[in-house]
Amino acid sequence: xxxxxxxxxECKSSYAPILLAAGVALFLLGIVVFLPLAVAGAxxxxxxxxxxxxxxxxxxxxxxxxxxxxxxxxxxxxKEKLGVWVFLVSEILIFGSLIVAYAYVRLSSSAWPVATQxxxxxxxxxxxxxxxxxxxxxxxxxYSIRAGNAKGLKxxxxxxxxxxxxxxxxxxGVEWPMYYRNGFTISSGLPGSTYFVLxxxxxxxxxxxxxxxxxxxxxxxxxxxxxxxxxxVENIGLYWHFVDIVWMFLFPLFYLI
Amino acid sequence: xxxIKMYVGIWLGLVVATVAEVVTRSLxxxxxxxxxxxxxxxxxxxxxxxxxxxxxxxxxKRLAILPIAAVIGVITLxxxxxxxxxxxM
Amino acid sequence: xxxxxxxxxxIFGRRLKTIVFSIKEWLSTTNHKQVGILYIVTAxxxxxxxxxxxxMMRTQLAVPNNNFLTPFTYDQTVTLHGLxxxxxxxxxxxxxxxxxxxxxxxxxxxxxxxxxxxxxxWTYLFSGILLxxxxxxxxxxxNTGWTLYAPLNTIQFTSQAGMTxxxxxxxxxxxxxxxxxxxxxxxxxxxRAKGVTWKRLPIFTWSILFTMSLALFAFPPLAAGLLLxxxxxFLGTVFFSSTQGGGILWDELFWFFGHPEVYIVVFPxxxxxxxxxxxxxxxxxxxxxxxLVEFSAVTFLSVGVWMHHMFTTGVNYSVLQxxxxxxLAISIPFEGVVLGLVLTLYKGTIKLNTPMLYCxxxxxxxxxxxxxxxxxxxxxxxxxxNGTYWIVGHFHYVMAGTTLFALVAGLYYWWPKITKxxxxxxxxxxxxIVSFAGFNILYFPYFFMLDMPxxxxxxxxxxxxxxxxxTATIGAYIFGPAAAIAIxxxxxxxxxxxxxxxxxxxxxxxxxxxxxSGSLATGNPTATAVTVAEPPDKSRSSRWYWCMTGSxxxxxxxxxxxxxxxxxxxxxxxxx
Numbered sequence: 001x002x003x004x005x006x007x008x009x010e011c012k013s014s015y016a017p018i019l020l021a022a023g024v025a026l027f028l029l030g031i032v033v034f035l036p037l038a039v040a041g042a043x044x045x046x047x048x049x050x051x052x053x054x055x056x057x058x059x060x061x062x063x064x065x066x067x068x069x070x071x072x073x074x075x076x077x078x079k080e081k082l083g084v085w086v087f088l089v090s091e092i093l094i095f096g097s098l099i100v101a102y103a104y105v106r107l108s109s110s111a112w113p114v115a116t117q118x119x120x121x122x123x124x125x126x127x128x129x130x131x132x133x134x135x136x137x138x139x140x141x142x143y144s145i146r147a148g149n150a151k152g153l154k155x156x157x158x159x160x161x162x163x164x165x166x167x168x169x170x171x172x173g174v175e176w177p178m179y180y181r182n183g184f185t186i187s188s189g190l191p192g193s194t195y196f197v198l199x200x201x202x203x204x205x206x207x208x209x210x211x212x213x214x215x216x217x218x219x220x221x222x223x224x225x226x227x228x229x230x231x232x233v234e235n236i237g238l239y240w241h242f243v244d245i246v247w248m249f250l251f252p253l254f255y256l257i
Numbered sequence: 258x259x260x261i262k263m264y265v266g267i268w269l270g271l272v273v274a275t276v277a278e279v280v281t282r283s284l285x286x287x288x289x290x291x292x293x294x295x296x297x298x299x300x301x302x303x304x305x306x307x308x309x310x311x312x313x314x315x316x317x318k319r320l321a322i323l324p325i326a327a328v329i330g331v332i333t334l335x336x337x338x339x340x341x342x343x344x345x346m
Numbered sequence: 347x348x349x350x351x352x353x354x355x356x357i358f359g360r361r362l363k364t365i366v367f368s369i370k371e372w373l374s375t376t377n378h379k380q381v382g383i384l385y386i387v388t389a390x391x392x393x394x395x396x397x398x399x400x401x402m403m404r405t406q407l408a409v410p411n412n413n414f415l416t417p418f419t420y421d422q423t424v425t426l427h428g429l430x431x432x433x434x435x436x437x438x439x440x441x442x443x444x445x446x447x448x449x450x451x452x453x454x455x456x457x458x459x460x461x462x463x464x465x466x467x468w469t470y471l472f473s474g475i476l477l478x479x480x481x482x483x484x485x486x487x488x489n490t491g492w493t494l495y496a497p498l499n500t501i502q503f504t505s506q507a508g509m510t511x512x513x514x515x516x517x518x519x520x521x522x523x524x525x526x527x528x529x530x531x532x533x534x535x536x537x538r539a540k541g542v543t544w545k546r547l548p549i550f551t552w553s554i555l556f557t558m559s560l561a562l563f564a565f566p567p568l569a570a571g572l573l574l575x576x577x578x579x580f581l582g583t584v585f586f587s588s589t590q591g592g593g594i595l596w597d598e599l600f601w602f603f604g605h606p607e608v609y610i611v612v613f614p615x616x617x618x619x620x621x622x623x624x625x626x627x628x629x630x631x632x633x634x635x636x637x638l639v640e641f642s643a644v645t646f647l648s649v650g651v652w653m654h655h656m657f658t659t660g661v662n663y664s665v666l667q668x669x670x671x672x673x674l675a676i677s678i679p680f681e682g683v684v685l686g687l688v689l690t691l692y693k694g695t696i697k698l699n700t701p702m703l704y705c706x707x708x709x710x711x712x713x714x715x716x717x718x719x720x721x722x723x724x725x726x727x728x729x730x731x732n733g734t735y736w737i738v739g740h741f742h743y744v745m746a747g748t749t750l751f752a753l754v755a756g757l758y759y760w761w762p763k764i765t766k767x768x769x770x771x772x773x774x775x776x777x778x779i780v781s782f783a784g785f786n787i788l789y790f791p792y793f794f795m796l797d798m799p800x801x802x803x804x805x806x807x808x809x810x811x812x813x814x815x816x817t818a819t820i821g822a823y824i825f826g827p828a829a830a831i832a833i834x835x836x837x838x839x840x841x842x843x844x845x846x847x848x849x850x851x852x853x854x855x856x857x858x859x860x861x862x863s864g865s866l867a868t869g870n871p872t873a874t875a876v877t878v879a880e881p882p883d884k885s886r887s888s889r890w891y892w893c894m895t896g897s898x899x900x901x902x903x904x905x906x907x908x909x910x911x912x913x914x915x916x917x918x919x920x921x922x
Contacts, residue, residue: 016465017464024472028517055461079536082532083458090527092331100335100598105588108342139264252278340665
């Protein structure tokens with residue numbers, strides 16, 4: 001009964017996966033062997049991500065509703081939201097493992113510099129508040145579109161993006177250069193290594209989040225979201241809040257303790 | 258589902274908690290005790306964000322099993338790894 | 347795809363134009379069946395590579411003081427053999443079979459995130475290519491053993507760029523598996539068709555659920571360790587070379603991944619064994635609820651046993667004793683699972699065809715491998731075993747034995763479903779007997795080689811190890827070619843036109859329903875009504891008849907699984 005399938009199978013094929021995989025592999029090969037390859041890889045990654053986002057914007061892979069499904073448990077969850085939460089489990093484990101590694105090397109060390117001497121606590125606190133505010137903006141964006149307020153959605157998303165970008169600019173443009181000038185670098189010893197690796201990975205996650213929020217902004221301006229169709233806003237919001245939660249631990253672990 | 262007032266109120270609480278963490282740092286007391294208090298405040302902040310911004314409070318309770326299981330996994334690794342550090346043969 | 351003639355032969359005899367269109371189709375597919383086939387074919391390719399490495403190692407070790415391989419080459423060979431076999435062969439073979447079969451078993455159209463599924467595959471392929479290319483880099487590839495222990499893995503002791511490339515390949519692979527686990531978990535929770543309740547979920551799908559849950563937990567800590575190692579090798583950090591971190595830090599992260607990984611490898615195999623036993627003994631799995639409870643217990647406990655790989659590291663002994671206890675504890679439900687599989691055969695009408703033989707062999711090897719594993723759970727005994735060929739024997743019995751035999755059985759079992767062709771049964775049995783004999787000649791001697799350290803590239807005449815090593819090498823020369831011919835049997839069956847049009851094994855699970863006129867890519871088989879014979883054994887089988895086929899009661903009428911009202915009618919009043 002081929003009328004089961006309103007979409008033909010043709011809709012479902014895409015070159016984006018092989019392109020993205022090839023780009024990442026090229027990038028990794030490049031950073032070991034020959035740097036221009038890594039640049040080429042980054043370009044391919046960009047092209048693949050663009051393709052993914054474009055397909056999303058054109059809703060080419062919008063899910064066929066399987067009307068009769070077994071849903072227990074978690075009946076009220078759409079599959080993307082469940083997918084995001086499962087993904088967050090893996091994120092909790094990777095950041096958790098790195099924090100355990102930090103605790104391990106720190107507790108094994110007989111001497112560890114006082115946090116206030118190596119870190120600018122006030123700047124860190126300000127940055128923490130900036131990230132918290134971007135989370136607020138994100139959740140208010142969701143609240144707005146739930147109520148059908150497209151303008152509120154745009155303002156919320158733009159604010160979240162701006163605040164997240166500010167967080168990164170302060171971290172990468174102000175804090176890190178300052179620490180490097182003071183001799184607190186990634187290779188200056190375990191205190192520096194742990195700080196830069198952990199906050200560096202966190203910064204990469206913030207950057208990825210900014211790309212995702214940028215996609216949401218683009219879609220919100222082209223009318224892609226309504227009061228009933230906005231799951232991407234919620235799902236990317238879940239990821240954004242998670243990135244904030246990780247920082248809730250990284251800030252005291254490195255700046256205060 | 259929360260309203261704007263609730264979201265902003267939560268944010269205010271989170272900001273205050275952040276300042277409290279910084280202030281705690283400069284209090285007099287054993288370093289490890291202060292560290293414990295600070296981390297308890299951070300955990301509180303994290304749980305608050307999870308419950309109210311990620312809406313875990315309003316979702317099916319069973320969804321929370323996922324992040325809780327992950328945290329238990331991390332705690333298992335942490336406890337075993339750190340306990341194994343102490344000499345004792 | 348549409349427009350191809352019947353009898354379209356996927357391997358032999360095609361014109362260039364169809365080949366080009368075929369390539370484009372395969373490069374851009376997101377269909378779970380095609381992605382599953384890609385996984386299986388790629389895993390078999392890597393198995394040929396890693397298997398050849400194994401034969402090279404056995405050749406080097408055939409006689410004392412051999413110089414067939416230099417020590418450095420030998421070290422790279424053993425490292426690549428281990429990494430490829432565990433991560434790029436056994437794990438993806440299970441994932442590939444799961445890709446094909448799980449959506450069919452739960453009545454889903456595809457996995458939850460088809461494009462991410464394709465991304466998982468291509469990332470896996472490219473990560474494997476990166477790993478194998480590391481050997482060709484100046485300075486060679488990784489030579490530390492698959493466990494990449496610290497501080498050996500740092501630039502100071504392993505300076506070649508090939509090692510760094512291997513680390514990055516592993517990192518990429520972790521991403522592949524993590525994406526796959528997100529996909530499968532979401533699919534099994536959300537994409538089940540109406541009527542496929544948790545109680546009716548087929549055992550193979552349950553096994554994949556457990557596998558993917560473990561994968562979700564296990565791979566991120568590996569990725570964390572690899573990130574720290576990459577930082578050491580690229581950015582001059584000292585996580586694994588300082589005394590504050592060093593070897594133990596790596597061990598904690600690696601084995602927190604490494605132990606669940608071996609269960610990730612073996613769980614799909616146990617699922618296959620359950621399916622094969624059910625079909626060829628015509629019995630449901632023995633005490634299904636207890637079986638699944640034990641399976642979940644093994645899953646949960648497997649996260650808490652990893653330090654049994656660290657018994658000889660000298661860390662706090664009370665902690666090690668705790669892990670000895672948890673390791674012994676996990677053996678109980680694990681044995682329950684194996685016993686449940688064996689009892690499934692009790693009073694069944696057993697059909698000894700190729701898949702069944704491989705699964706019986708898998709039970710034999712998991713018993714032997716499991717017993718040796720339990721002995722290793724005692725730190726006192728592990729002091730003698732660790733780092734010797736005893737351990738090598740143990741894990742080859744459970745990996746090359748149980749896992750490989752069972753997954754090959756799965757390929758043979760589902761071959762008529764996937765390709766609509768039948769392999770040669772006579773050659774299937776012959777190659778099974780030869781490979782089983784070769785396998786035991788190869789690995790059984792290892793349990794007598796407690797004096798031989800792992801990973802050494804040669805040994806002296808006076809060590810007295812020559813006879814056992816030569817025996818093992820002879821076994822390898824029998825096992826390897828036999829395994830190759832077993833796979834060849836499957837490939838050569840593709841020369842024949844498709845001939846399987848119905849359920850050749852009378853399998854009861856949902857993947858066997860549906861007509862076979864649809865070709866590979868046009869969605870899942872359009873199910874037609876399935877008539878079911880009288881259950882041969884009314885006492886236990888009555889509970890087993892899966893309700894999509896409408897025969898939970900012995901005289902039930904056939905049901906059309908695509909007819910929604912039929913399904914609802916049957917799920918409503920049916921015992922579960």
